[in-house]
Amino acid sequence: MPDESRKTGKDRAAFLGERRNLLKAGVAMAVAPVFAGMSVVSAPAEAQAGPSKDRKNVLIISSSPRMNSNSEALSDEFMRGAREAGHQVEKIRLAEKAINYCTGCLACISDPGFCSQQDDMAEIREKMLAAEVLVLASPVYFHAMNGQMKVFVDRVCPIYTMLRDKDFYYSVSCAGGDSQVESSVNSLKVFTGSFSGCRDKGVMSITGSWDGGNVKGTRAGEKAYEMGLNA
Numbered sequence: 540m541p542d543e544s545r546k547t548g549k550d551r552a553a554f555l556g557e558r559r560n561l562l563k564a565g566v567a568m569a570v571a572p573v574f575a576g577m578s579v580v581s582a583p584a585e586a587q588a589g590p591s592k593d594r595k596n597v598l599i600i601s602s603s604p605r606m607n608s609n610s611e612a613l614s615d616e617f618m619r620g621a622r623e624a625g626h627q628v629e630k631i632r633l634a635e636k637a638i639n640y641c642t643g644c645l646a647c648i649s650d651p652g653f654c655s656q657q658d659d660m661a662e663i664r665e666k667m668l669a670a671e672v673l674v675l676a677s678p679v680y681f682h683a684m685n686g687q688m689k690v691f692v693d694r695v696c697p698i699y700t701m702l703r704d705k706d707f708y709y710s711v712s713c714a715g716g717d718s719q720v721e722s723s724v725n726s727l728k729v730f731t732g733s734f735s736g737c738r739d740k741g742v743m744s745i746t747g748s749w750d751g752g753n754v755k756g757t758r759a760g761e762k763a764y765e766m767g768l769n770a
């Protein structure tokens with residue numbers, strides 16, 4: 540395998556294209572077309588009515604690999620509330636994306652915005668820059684975020700100096716109790732704490748839940764909906 544910290548002409552061209560996109564995304568923060576055509580859940584037409592100066596771009600990153608995930612269900616309730624409030628919301632399920640591990644080449648440290656790998660993270664990084672509100676939804680695995688979320692987190696490194704002034708919400712589910720929620724949310728806050736001017740806005744959680752499908756009809760679900768409504 541070639542030294543990944545050295546850019547070939549092809550890599551360079553791809554990088555310049557990606558950087559152009561990143562800059563566009565950074566400048567046009569509230570521009571909905573950035574989201575067009577992606578394999579994500581997009582807002583229904585009626586929820587896209589606007590425009591309003593208070594309308595925000597909300598991006599949900601969900602890392603549970605299972606379909607009846609509680610942490611994702613909480614983020615869905617948040618999405619329902621946020622759409623009702625008139626915001627533009629998208630959800631990305633990491634399990635449906637091709638995301639490689641960070642190789643630690645450090646190319647992004649000397650060349651912010653550049654990543655030596657070309658996979659689905661490029662589009663996700665653009666969406667993160669364009670979002671004003673981010674929701675990180677993860678199951679609790681061994682008192683922390685799960686592996687899928689951690690792989691994603693490491694691949695955000697190319698833009699960590701560009702991510703500024705975002706609101707963050709966290710959504711977690713665990714079999715244990717509050718201490719498991721706290722330790723896993725703390726593991727996520729170490730990540731978001733590395734961005735300039737980012738604010739922790741709220742935590743959605745459900746405890747005592749080994750099984751999925753446990754959010755419907757719970758107070759935790761209602762609270763997540765209300766949080767979205769007030770995002």
Ligand SMILES: Cc1cc2nc3c(=O)[nH]c(=O)nc-3n(C[C@H](O)[C@H](O)[C@H](O)COP(=O)(O)O)c2cc1C
Pocket residue numbers: 603604605607608609610611677678679680681682683712713714715716719748749750751752
């Ligand atoms: C590999 C693995 C590790 C887990 N570790 C913990 C843990 O440390 N603490 C805990 O309370 N629950 C733990 N659980 C249980 C999950 O947190 C629980 O099933 C949760 O509801 C999954 O969230 P999800 O429905 O969003 O996928 C673990 C489950 C798995 C599969």
